[in-house]
Amino acid sequence: MDIIVCLKQVPNTAKVKMNQDGTLLRAGVPSILNPCDHFALAKALEIKKKTGAKVKVLSMGPSQAAEVLRLALALGADEAYLLCDKAFAGSDTWATAYALSRAVKKIAPFNLILCGQMAIDGDTAQTGPEIAGQLNIPQITFCTDIELKQKDTLLATKLIEGGHQILEVSLPVLITLTTPHNFALPYPNFKAIFEAQQKPLFTWTPNDIEADVSKLGISGSPTRVVKIYPPAPKQKGQVLTLSAEETAAKIVKILQEHKVVK
Amino acid sequence: MQKIDALSRKLMAESLRHYAKENLPFDTLRQYDGENYFPPQKVKEIYKDLGINLLLIPQEYGGLASSTSDIYRVCQELGRIDLGIATAIFATFLGSDPINVGGTEEQKKYWFTKMARENLLVAYGATEADAGSDLVALKTRAEQIIKDGKITHYKINGSKMWISNGEIADLYTILALTPGGPSWFLVPKDTPGFTQLKHEDKHGIRLANTAGLCFENVIVPAENLIGLKEGQGFLQAQAVFGYTRLMVGALALGAGQEAIENAIVYANNRVQAASPLSHKQGYMHKLIVPHYIKFEAARAFIDKTAKILDINNHGQATEGAIAKYYASRAANSAADDAIEAFGGFGYTKDFPVEKIKRDVKITCIYEGTSEIMEMTIYRGRWQEHLKTRGNFYLDMAREMENIKETDLGAKALALGLKALSEVLEECRLNRLTRHQYITFELGRLIANAEVAFALVKQAKSGQVVEGCPFNINIIKTMARVNAKNVSLDIALAGAKLVNSALEIPSEKDFYITEITKESVGLVKDMDALSIVLRDMFRN
Numbered sequence: 023m024d025i026i027v028c029l030k031q032v033p034n035t036a037k038v039k040m041n042q043d044g045t046l047l048r049a050g051v052p053s054i055l056n057p058c059d060h061f062a063l064a065k066a067l068e069i070k071k072k073t074g075a076k077v078k079v080l081s082m083g084p085s086q087a088a089e090v091l092r093l094a095l096a097l098g099a100d101e102a103y104l105l106c107d108k109a110f111a112g113s114d115t116w117a118t119a120y121a122l123s124r125a126v127k128k129i130a131p132f133n134l135i136l137c138g139q140m141a142i143d144g145d146t147a148q149t150g151p152e153i154a155g156q157l158n159i160p161q162i163t164f165c166t167d168i169e170l171k172q173k174d175t176l177l178a179t180k181l182i183e184g185g186h187q188i189l190e191v192s193l194p195v196l197i198t199l200t201t202p203h204n205f206a207l208p209y210p211n212f213k214a215i216f217e218a219q220q221k222p223l224f225t226w227t228p229n230d231i232e233a234d235v236s237k238l239g240i241s242g243s244p245t246r247v248v249k250i251y252p253p254a255p256k257q258k259g260q261v262l263t264l265s266a267e268e269t270a271a272k273i274v275k276i277l278q279e280h281k282v283v284k
Numbered sequence: 285m286q287k288i289d290a291l292s293r294k295l296m297a298e299s300l301r302h303y304a305k306e307n308l309p310f311d312t313l314r315q316y317d318g319e320n321y322f323p324p325q326k327v328k329e330i331y332k333d334l335g336i337n338l339l340l341i342p343q344e345y346g347g348l349a350s351s352t353s354d355i356y357r358v359c360q361e362l363g364r365i366d367l368g369i370a371t372a373i374f375a376t377f378l379g380s381d382p383i384n385v386g387g388t389e390e391q392k393k394y395w396f397t398k399m400a401r402e403n404l405l406v407a408y409g410a411t412e413a414d415a416g417s418d419l420v421a422l423k424t425r426a427e428q429i430i431k432d433g434k435i436t437h438y439k440i441n442g443s444k445m446w447i448s449n450g451e452i453a454d455l456y457t458i459l460a461l462t463p464g465g466p467s468w469f470l471v472p473k474d475t476p477g478f479t480q481l482k483h484e485d486k487h488g489i490r491l492a493n494t495a496g497l498c499f500e501n502v503i504v505p506a507e508n509l510i511g512l513k514e515g516q517g518f519l520q521a522q523a524v525f526g527y528t529r530l531m532v533g534a535l536a537l538g539a540g541q542e543a544i545e546n547a548i549v550y551a552n553n554r555v556q557a558a559s560p561l562s563h564k565q566g567y568m569h570k571l572i573v574p575h576y577i578k579f580e581a582a583r584a585f586i587d588k589t590a591k592i593l594d595i596n597n598h599g600q601a602t603e604g605a606i607a608k609y610y611a612s613r614a615a616n617s618a619a620d621d622a623i624e625a626f627g628g629f630g631y632t633k634d635f636p637v638e639k640i641k642r643d644v645k646i647t648c649i650y651e652g653t654s655e656i657m658e659m660t661i662y663r664g665r666w667q668e669h670l671k672t673r674g675n676f677y678l679d680m681a682r683e684m685e686n687i688k689e690t691d692l693g694a695k696a697l698a699l700g701l702k703a704l705s706e707v708l709e710e711c712r713l714n715r716l717t718r719h720q721y722i723t724f725e726l727g728r729l730i731a732n733a734e735v736a737f738a739l740v741k742q743a744k745s746g747q748v749v750e751g752c753p754f755n756i757n758i759i760k761t762m763a764r765v766n767a768k769n770v771s772l773d774i775a776l777a778g779a780k781l782v783n784s785a786l787e788i789p790s791e792k793d794f795y796i797t798e799i800t801k802e803s804v805g806l807v808k809d810m811d812a813l814s815i816v817l818r819d820m821f822r823n
Contacts, residue, residue: 092291093298206306209299212335215292216348 023075023173025066026126027136028153029059029094031087032143055090058138061201064208065168066136067098073170076100078132080125082110082118088223096210096218103129107227109235114243115144119152121238124231126157133193134176139164139200147198154196161196162189168197285343288354290750296354297361297751303334304365310636313366313491317639320483322491324405324452327372331403338400340377340384345393346400352527352593356534356586357751363538367643368491370535371650372405375448375492378528379406382457382468385598386511386520395470399455407453409444409471409497410521417656419459419466419518424499426460426469426509438462438469438509440478440502448650450495451480457510458499459521464514468521469504477502488642526604529651530589533607536647537582540615543622543640544575548821550626550635561625568814569807571625574769575618576817577762580752582611585738587749602664606731609657612647619644658727659720665730666717669708677705680737691760692743693767696802697736700771703794704733707778710792716785725781729774736770739763758816765809768802775799 034054055063066077079094081087082105091102105121113121126132135157137150147163154161167179171190178197180187201207210218228235236242262269277283288296307329316322331337339355341347348354355377362370376399383395398404415421424442428435440460447456456471456478471478481496506512510520551562551572561567589603619641623630630637648654668676684698707729716722742749743763748756775794782790 089291089294093295096295207302209302210295211299211333212296212348213338215295215299216286216288219286219289219292 023069023073023134023170024130024132025069025075025077025134025136026129026132027059027063027066027077027079027094027099028122028138028150029063029079029081029090030056030138030141031081031083031090032056032141035142053086053089055093056138056141056143057201057207058140058142058199059090060138060207061205062136062138062197062199063094063097063099064205065199066134067208069134069168069170070098075133078103078129080122080129081105082113082121082125084111085225088225091223092218093210095221095223096215097208098214100221102221102223104223104225105227105231106225109228109238112240112243113238114245115146115148115152116244117238117242119149119156120242121228121231121233122149123153123156124233125226126153128226128231133174135159135194135196136168137196137198139198150196150198157196159194159196160191161198162191163198165197165199166202168199285349288348288350293354293357293750297357299334300336300358300361300365303330308365308369314633314639317368317490318633320485320490322368322372322493324493327369327405327452328403330369330373331376336373337376337403340380341396341400342384342392345396347396352530352590353587353750356531356590359531359534360538360541360751363535363540364542365538366491367535367539367640367646368489370538371448371489371492371646372452374531374535375408375453376404376406377531378408379449379453379455379457381408381524381528382510382517382520383470385523386468386516388512391470391507391510391512395455402454404454405449405452407447407449407456407497409447409456409458411444411446413443413445417652419521422459422461422466424458424460426462426467428463429503435506437503437505440469440471440499440504442499444497446484446494446650447497449493450497451483452493456497458497459517460499462509462514466517467514468510468517470508470510471499471502471504475502475504487645488639489646490642522601523598525652526589526598526600526602527593529604529608529657530586530593530600532647532651533582533586533604533609533611536608536612536615536644537579537586539640539644539647540575540611540618541579543615543619543637543644544572544579545821546635546637546640547622547625547630548572548817550629552818552822562814562818565811565814567625568818569810571621572817573810573813575614575621577766577813578610578614579618580754580759580762581735581739581766582607582614583749583752584742585610585735588738588741602661603734605652605657605660605664606734608647608651609654609661609727610731610735612644613654615644616641616648655724657731658724661727661730662717662723666708666723666726669705670712674705674709674712677701677708677733680733681705684737684740687740687744689744691764692740693736693764694740694744696764696771696799697733697740697767699795699799699802700736700767700774701733703771703775703778703796703799704729706792706794707774707782710782710790714782714786714790716782719785722781722785725777729778729781732770733774736763736766740767753820754816758813761809761813765806765813768806771795771799772803 031053033051069075070077077099078101079099080103088104095102140147162178164181165178166181169177171177174193176191178189338347339350343349426438426440429437454473458469458471477500479498484494552560554561586607593600622637629635681698681701684694687694711717740763743760748759775796779794
């Protein structure tokens with residue numbers, strides 16, 4: 023069994039502030055492994071523990087992104103791959119998914135690809151599904167749990183409105199995972215951190231993954247960001263503290279005034 | 285042998301931080317602080333879960349053989365969590381140091397393997413009632429027991445006090461006088477005749493167990509004499525002073541930073557007279573900004589010294605003293621101002637700053653008080669001043685003058701270093717160092733000058749040191765402010781110091797006029813730093 027987990031290094035948005043122009047104020051903001059990806063990695067390592075699966079981790083980013091790969095190796099991943107080159111810079115989700123899918127083909131074989139549901143810096147939730155699309159394999163998104171049923175079947179618990187849906191799927195498949203609120207993300211001990219220094223971490227350029235550079239970076243990205251702005255703050259709501267009947271009558275009156283009801 | 289790299293150090297600090305967040309939140313720490321107790325099992329859990337105790341154990345015996353740089357990063361992070369727990373862990377490091385420095389291969393193999401496998405808590409037993417900073421007054425004795433003309437055992441009698449992990453350690457390294465002189469012995473907890481006294485009721489670091497030890501005819505085998513040679517004890521203790529004091533500096537740095545960061549977060553949220561406290565210039569320039577500048581100066585100095593110790597292993601006694609002295613004083617005044625910054629809230633036990641203030645005082649006391657540090661620093665550098673005929677600080681001043689960049693405070697610091705050299709020279713010519721008070725004050729001026737020098741050099745390098753939360757431009761501003769402040773202090777305090785012990789005023793002016801002019805722009809720089817800090821901890 024071979025599992026590939028896609029990871030992204032992101033600014034810790036719990037500590038991020040915005041500039042007036044809507045861009046991120048990054049000074050002094052530490053970078054972390056995207057929490058959903060961290061959870062996906064934890065699930066992959068659970069499967070490894072049970073089945074002896076090989077876990078390979080993949081990321082695209084500046085050389086600094088090797089930090090999250092090293093963290094993954096310390097947590098138990100076997101091999102790490104970093105796509106790092108100027109040609110990748112500025113890629114949107116489509117170009118990123120193209121690059122990652124090329125890398126997946128190069129890393130193959132694989133039975134399972136795990137991605138975080140979305141990155142906390144962009145919040146698009148597009149890259150995972152786009153990788154599946156470009157690899158032409160099935161996908162299940164928004165999962166909170168996965169369990170290997172047999173050698174080539176997997177049960178995925180998908181978060182849906184009002185509950186969960188359990189889906190059975192045959193491998194290979196791409197799953198995107200979202201962290202359940204009570205899940206404590208694992209961190210490695212000192213010895214594992216030290217030993218991870220010896221594990222293989224490869225840096226790849228577009229050449230290594232035989233990628234078409236015209237499909238990478240800003241020029242290869244169909245998305246154009248026109249403007250980023252914070253949504254206008256909501257007006258303070260009106261609170262009614264009358265009796266139930268009076269409140270109901272008042273609400274109906276307000277709705278009529280706004281022509282919501284006749 | 286493979287070394288721990290910078291990225292691993294960062295990951296270790298992160299793992300430690302997350303561990304503390306999950307397992308040691310403030311409310312838990314506060315409860316233990318109130319109870320004056322922290323279960324020894326919890327310290328062992330930290331060892332077991334994180335493997336932090338493996339740092340000082342050589343790789344061949346199951347450890348990680350970390351360098352000084354590795355340990356200082358971890359100590360700094362521990363200082364942020366709780367100085368009591370940090371002390372318990374540090375005591376294990378300290379306790380195993382004599383084995384590292386003086387142990388035979390066989391001793392290392394046996395004891396380090398045991399420590400790594402069994403997560404042993406270790407205690408370092410040097411201090412006695414009459415032998416604190418003056419270890420020569422040591423009274424605990426180890427008599428030889430001879431059988432068939434061979435020393436087979438030692439019989440230890442005496443007592444120790446203020447021993448960290450005193451009540452709870454599994455293994456003790458004890459300094460005792462043998463016929464051949466002071467020597468270290470390994471004494472397991474359950475050795476007959478060895479008793480541990482009650483845990484002290486301390487002002488701070490209440491999560492650290494501190495107790496006295498009693499030895500009544502305690503018999504240990506001769507192979508428990510570290511290095512199997514009598515009389516090596518002081519050498520073994522002194523060899524690591526530079527290192528251990530550097531670590532206390534790192535612990536203090538962590539605690540101080542934690543106090544001030546708590547204060548900034550509070551200041552961002554506390555609105556008075558229509559704006560947050562963090563927007564008030566007087567508040568920030570008095571209570572917050574100066575401390576963070578000192579932390580970065582301390583970090584630059586500790587990092588520089590750690591890198592030297594990574595290569596040389598031992599020595600750096602003066603630098604270790606400077607690091608401990610400077611960082612512990614900076615952290616204490618920061619913790620004090622953090623309470624002030626919190627106003628009434630800071631005076632309650634509901635906020636961490638009150639506890640940090642009590643805890644951090646110990647960093648000015650253990651491993652040598654601040655006054656012992658002033659003496660050590662003065663002695664070390666006075667020799668250099670004499671040896672170089674007054675050129676020690678003039679050479680450093682020239683190095684500053686050669687820096688082309690005008691935004692690092694190098695020019696101001698060059699003047700300050702020249703002033704320092706002049707102060708030392710006036711003290712020499714007028715034999716002023718016969719006054720102990722003057723030597724202490726010289727120790728202070730020297731420490732400030734050398735730390736400022738390290739920060740300017742770091743700013744000049746264009747690279748921030750590991751663990752520094754700022755970019756290089758902010759470090760440049762900090763280096764500039766610090767250099768100006770330190771130089772002015774050297775000139776003014778130095779002039780006062782020299783003249784205060786003379787009958788007729790000195791003819792030297794200690795560059796006061798020139799240095800005073802260098803103060804131009806200080807407020808503007810402080811304003812800029814104030815905004816950086818405010819934004820960094822905005823939530």
